[in-house]
């Protein structure tokens with residue numbers, strides 16, 4: 001297995017040598033807001049919305065000057081705008097009350113903020129604080145199943161399995177590589193198997209290319 005994992009890293013590094021988070025942000029707070037907005041929405045659409053939003057509302061204090069309805073209208077195109085606006089306002093309030101307005105450098109503490117779940121906390125911890133974490137989003141869950149690393153619909157079970165399988169110092173980069181791999185090659189529908197180096201270990205490929 002160790003040899004396979006080493007080969008897996010090498011192939012991923014060839015595909016995505018320096019993967020970067022595609023959300024645009026200038027502070028940890030902005031990243032946290034952007035990650036909340038990114039649920040069920042592309043990073044591209046989030047960036048269009050936050051480019052305008054963060055001009056005037058780039059801190060929890062400023063965000064809380066908006067009413068729920070005002071924030072909803074600004075983030076409308078990201079979808080699920082009612083819940084996202086509610087979560088952003090509650091999270092901003094919590095940040096001020098519990099952490100003096102600073103996003104804590106701690107996954108558990110981050111999850112005490114309203115509207116911040118495990119995946120969001122892992123993304124922010126790994127991206128903004130360069131901590132070791134594997135955030136499991138829809139792409140990571142899908143490709144981990146196809147590649148045979150897990151057999152589960154549960155993001156938490158997937159995360160724990162990946163943490164066991166891969167070296168801790170690789171988790172942050174691996175998360176980004178798997179997200180990029182899922183976005184651009186191993187897409188949900190019509191994966192680009194012809195340009196994938198992992199056909200030999202892929203359960204999806206085996207099931208869809210049997211003679």
Ligand code: SF4
Pocket residue numbers: 146147185186187191192193196197198199202203204205
């Ligand atoms: S072979 Fe196809 S389905 Fe399997 S991991 Fe590669 S792109 Fe995804």
